[in-house]
Amino acid sequence: MNIRKLTIRKTGDYRELAPLFAAAGLENTERVPEGFRFGFAAEDENGALAGGAALVKAGNQYVLHDIAVTEALRGKGVGRRLLCSVMAAFQDMGAERVCLAAKAPAFFRNYGFSEIDADEVPGLFHCQECESFGTKCTPEFMVMELTKERLLFVDSCVSTHRSRTRQLCDAWIRRFRKEHPGAVTDIAMAEPGVVQPMDRELILLRNELIQQRDWEAPMFDLARQFRRADYILVGAPYWDCSFPSVLKIYIENIVVADLTFRETEQGYEGLCPCRELTYITTAGGPVGEMDLGYDYIRGVGRMLGIRNFREYRAEGLDIRGADVDGIMAETLEKINHG
Known part of the structure; x- marks a missing residue:
């Protein structure tokens, strides 16, 4: 399965x-x-x-x-x-x-x-x-x-093997639970077939539902889930200078006018109360300044009202001769100590 x-x-x-x-x-x-x-x-x-x-x-x-x-x-x-x-x-x-x-x-x-x-x-x-x-x-x-706090884990740890990104995310969640006892964890699975790309038919339907302000429609389940979160963790491997395309599809589903943001005369106003978004990624090669996935996540996050961001990344994992265990251990140490 x-x-x-x-x-x-x-x-x-x-x-x-x-x-x-x-x-x-x-x-x-x-x-x-x-x-x-x-x-x-x-x-x-x-x-x-x-x-x-x-x-x-x-x-x-x-x-x-x-x-x-x-x-x-x-x-x-x-x-x-x-x-x-x-x-x-x-x-x-x-x-x-x-x-x-x-x-x-x-x-x-x-x-x-x-x-x-x-x-x-x-x-x-x-x-x-x-x-x-x-x-x-x-x-x-x-x-x-229980407290009123909620963590949303956006899991786009797509992998054909034991996901190293997921290992880092699991460590971060364990630390979060220790620091926030009583908080609950919600999961959004960014996976083909679970999230749907916005084609013309779905965009028209979404626009109609927005006009009707039918926020309980199933189409808005992911957006409502995102808006409820106090903390958000996004886990995504580094692919093609950013992240897997399915995460972009997920984002298309949560950026909903008048639900997660609204347009004003001064520009976009975010409606999401999330206190901090953490982004975790792993890369086979070097990332350096080409961290376009994190840049994009921060841009969308700011549009939706989030102001605090943090990233953890382990890079160079597939370079010949790389100390993979050492790189992962160093990143885990950073995660465990915040």
Whole structure:
């Protein structure tokens, strides 16, 4: 499966996801959980179910009731994408605290969850009533306290191998989470088939929707996501003096008049409150002053209202005799120390 082509769809049908949860060994999946609000279905490029999650609100408590990935696809990033979508949705719902019962606590700990006693979440779980509790099933009760902060990771780490750009981005995100506990991470995947180029037909449709101020139209999903972000990370390898063309297509989708910017008598006025945009790139050869991708990102960012920018880059990685490990380690050191 190409994880970059994974799509995550919102669903109001718990029964659509229940067989996946049951196959993963989750308990009490034969009935819709009390307080179920909606779920997410992760689908591969062929539309097959790769994972799912169910969100519950019980009184004033928010619960990640179920989350699972099909066995064959575990460890490929499906769970990461799902959990990021879930936590962004909880934040949109106004949650300040999210609880769960985890069979794999180490996974959730990486994203800011911590263990609590069961009596700290009364009425949310019924694990103690289950005959498997303490024997076949020994979950950890966990909680994450949410802030209002949101990071958007624009992932254009297109690669035919283990992406070095993605390695640097992952390190930056780990540092960000330590510095901003409780912030949630949203992901925008810049990938052909996931983002659509603006041809004549789509431009006409966009202009019509802008005139109608129909900002909830699916066409504006990426632009709304971008506008919500407090911090933005863009990861893109250095291609042809800039970046992969699919990132330009993504940008075409987020530059929307009266949504992410507006025209005034003095020029463009940005409508995005992002505090800082970070750009990470890797290059096989030297970049030097030909850093046109970063220049372009800063230009678009300023148009949309962003004023603070930072770049990390590792270059010369494919030059014969290059100390690749040393170059990457030096860049990682810069990232880890801000």
